[in-house]
Amino acid sequence: MVALALATSLLWGLADFGGGLLARRIPALTATVVSQALAVVVLGAVVVATSAWTEFGWRLWFAVAAGLIGPLVLLCFYRALARGPMGVVSPLVSTAVVVPFAVALLQGERPGGAQYTGLLVAFAGVVLAGGPQLRGAAVQRETLGLTLVSALGFGAVLALISAASTTVTGLFLALFTQRLCNVLAGGVALWVAARRGSPVLPVEGVGAVRSALPSLLFVGLADVAANATYALATRIGPVTVAAMLASLYPVVTALAARGMLRERLRAVQAAGACLAMTGTLLLATG
Secondary structure, three states, X not given: OHHHHHHHHHHHHXXXXXXXXXXXXXXXXXXXXXXHHHHHHHHHHHHHHHOHHHHXXXXXXXXXXXXXXXXXXXXXXXXXXXHOOHHHHHHHHHHHHHHHHHHHHHOOOOOOHHHXXXXXXXHHHHHHHOOOOOOOOOOOHHHHHHHHHHHHXXXXXXXXXXXXXXXXXXXXXXXXXXXHHHXXXXXXXXXXXXXXXXXXXXXXXXXXXXXXXXXXXXXXXXXXXHHHHHHHHHHHOOHHHHHHHHOOHHXXXXXXXXXXXXXXXXXXXXXXXXXXXXXXXXXXXX
């Protein structure tokens, strides 16, 4: 379970890093819709190859809900980042883990003492790894509202996707359904944006999107794989532990930026990474 949850944080961290780089060249909503559409094609092939459509059942409604709210949550997140300051927005959004954690507690999960300590330490590490901005411009009320909606939305998606299936093949169908709904909802949002005159293509035109297809495919598949490993982790072990370990992805994103873009980690981010690793060890041994 620990390995699957950590794999989730690795995949989400890389997907966020890749998506952030792509958003510098392609409008964020366009990048999201295209990457998810590519993932739908791959998942459709998996569903056909594994006969996963036979797992059709009422639980798919959880996947539909996750798919419909996903693009809306991303829009809130991107708008919050645009309004900034990012040093406040990013750490606050990482608190999304509170939602699946609370759901698991309501369903009767009770972590041990060492795990509670690990959860608190890891949670503090995740928030600090985002580089919280403690001084500077005040956060506007609207930005704070968008940020909190994003955190709740991301947390809801985690809870919904873990409840969307009970078997591996059912998980394939659930992920396909979720991504298909993502594309439909995101496509509508993209159409509305185009109607309002917002740019939906980079200045270089369609060619820039075409040249970025391999990167977009990687981002889409990494996000899907992260959802899969998270759902599997919640079946093997406590959801409280799996959710917290999976939420370590801001650490991965920060380290990827340090390694590939030579971005310097702030002291608070380095401290957060150390705390997150310490919390992980406590969770793994608790």
